[in-house]
Each structure stands twice: as structure tokens, then as C-alpha cells.
Amino acid sequence: MIEFNNVSKVYASNGVHALDNVSLKIDKGEMVFIVGASGAGKSTFLKLIMREEKPTSGSIIVNNMHLEKMRRGKVPYLRRTMGIVFQDFRLISKMTVYENVAFAMRCVGKKNDAIKKRVPYILELVGLADKAQDHPSELSGGEQQRVSLARALVNNPEMIIADEPTGNIDPEMSYEIIELLSEINKRGTTVLIVTHEHELVKSFGKRVITIDDGRVVSDTADDRFVVI
Numbered sequence: 760m761i762e763f764n765n766v767s768k769v770y771a772s773n774g775v776h777a778l779d780n781v782s783l784k785i786d787k788g789e790m791v792f793i794v795g796a797s798g799a800g801k802s803t804f805l806k807l808i809m810r811e812e813k814p815t816s817g818s819i820i821v822n823n824m825h826l827e828k829m830r831r832g833k834v835p836y837l838r839r840t841m842g843i844v845f846q847d848f849r850l851i852s853k854m855t856v857y858e859n860v861a862f863a864m865r866c867v868g869k870k871n872d873a874i875k876k877r878v879p880y881i882l883e884l885v886g887l888a889d890k891a892q893d894h895p896s897e898l899s900g901g902e903q904q905r906v907s908l909a910r911a912l913v914n915n916p917e918m919i920i921a922d923e924p925t926g927n928i929d930p931e932m933s934y935e936i937i938e939l940l941s942e943i944n945k946r947g948t949t950v951l952i953v954t955h956e957h958e959l960v961k962s963f964g965k966r967v968i969t970i971d972d973g974r975v976v977s978d979t980a981d982d983r984f985v986v987i
């Protein structure tokens with residue numbers, strides 16, 4: 760669950776008001792698209808959720824943790840509740856697909872037995888069981904993004920956060936990635952996707968939050984934005 764109460768973010772280095780008095784709630788199990796023009800504040804919104812940035816004012820609760828007061832040492836506990844998918848995949852090129860996903864489990868101290876059971880299951884889920892021994896360079900963009908998704912999912916996070924997950928892949932593959940995220944959402948994981956792809960967003964019929972110039976200007980789940 761995510762709750763923003765009157766959140767503003769001003770970057771101290773240049774005085775840019777990236778978010779201006781944002782209040783919203785995203786419930787557990789929702790799938791939400793965040794859209795808006797370049798520079799609107801979408802990445803800042805995600806960075807605040809991940810506690811990569813702190814708000815200048817307002818309060819933020821994510822998965823029952825109060826982020827504006829959170830000490831640095833506690834951030835890893837927050838991050839363990841979320842799986843993050845990046846536009847540029849961020850896979851380790853020397854490792855196979857299997858190892859890339861297993862590595863995420865090793866990082867949180869999982870034992871070999873658990874890894875051997877879980878990684879093949881997750882690779883099957885994202886449709887990459889037959890690519891387990893390939894290296895990222897041998898895969899298409901869409902396949903690499905599916906590895907990145909497998910890695911985000913393998914520790915069973917409460918939510919998946921995807922920042923422009925289709926930015927580096929072709930339109931057909933993009934649809935497949937969002938479809939996969941939608942399947943994952945149906946299994947109970949909260950999914951948050953930042954994207955520029957309006958057509959894709961429309962075809963899924965999910966909640967859409969539009970940010971413009973640091974403000975939420977439309978939210979399909981919020982009655983305050985319904986125009987009569």
C-alpha cells in the first residue's frame with residue numbers, strides 16, 4: 760500500500776519543484792499506470808516511493824513504513840518489499856539468465872536449496888525456461904526485460920515498480936511485458952508502471968494517474984477528477 764499526503768519535492772541543487780502537494784492512495788493488489796510528459800515528475804514520484812529521495816514536505820507511507828522519518832539503515836527493509844524493473848534491464852552480462860535471477864536471491868541470503876526450487880519456477884512464469892543457460896547478449900530486448908522482471912519477482916515482493924519497462928523494446932514485445940505484469944498483478948502483487956505509451960495504457964483499462972508539472976491532474980480512480 761502507498762499513501763502520499765500533501766507531498767512536495769523541491770530539488771535543493773536547482774530549486775526545481777518536481778512534485779507539488781500530491782495526495783493519493785494506491786491499495787494493495789492494484790495495477791496502476793503513471794503517465795505524463797517528460798519532466799512532469801514521474802521518476803521523482805517513484806524515487807520517493809523507493810526512498811531514493813526524501814520529500815521536502817508531506818508524509819509518505821509505503822507497505823506500512825513511514826518514509827519521511829525513515830533512517831538510511833532501514834531502507835534495505837523497505838526495498839525488500841519491492842521488485843524494481845528498469846528501462847535498461849540492468850542485467851549482469853557475464854552471468855547466465857539463471858544466475859542473474861539466482862543472484863537476487865543470494866543477495867538477500869537465500870540458501871541454495873531454495874534457489875534451485877524457486878529460479879526455475881520464476882523463469883517458467885516469465886516464459887524463459889528454455890533460455891536459462893543463455894547470456895543476456897544472446898536474448899532479444901523483450902526477453903532481457905523478462906529476465907529483469909524474473910529477477911524483480913524472485914523474492915516474492917509485495918509490489919513491482921517498473922520505470923518505463925517498455926522504453927527499449929519494440930511495440931509487440933511491449934504489449935507482452937505489460938500483459939505479463941498484468942498476470943503477475945492477478946496473482947496479488949501490486950504493480951506500478953511509469954510509461955509514455957498511451958495506446959498501450961488504454962488497452963489495459965487499469966487505473967491511470969496523470970502527472971503534469973508536478974501535480975496529479977487526473978486519476979481514473981479518484982472521483983474528484985470526474986468531469987460531469
Ligand SMILES: Nc1ncnc2c1ncn2[C@@H]1O[C@H](COP(=O)(O)OP(=O)(O)OP(=O)(O)O)[C@@H](O)[C@H]1O
Pocket residue numbers: 770772773775776777795796797798799800801802803804
Ligand atoms: N536529481 C535531481 N536534481 C535536480 N533536479 C531534478 C533531479 N531529478 C529530476 N529533477 C527535475 O525534476 C523535474 C521532474 O523530473 P522527473 O525525472 O521526475 O520527470 P519525469 O516525469 O520522470 O520525466 P521523464 O519522462 O523525462 O523521465 C524535472 O524538471 C527534472 O529536471
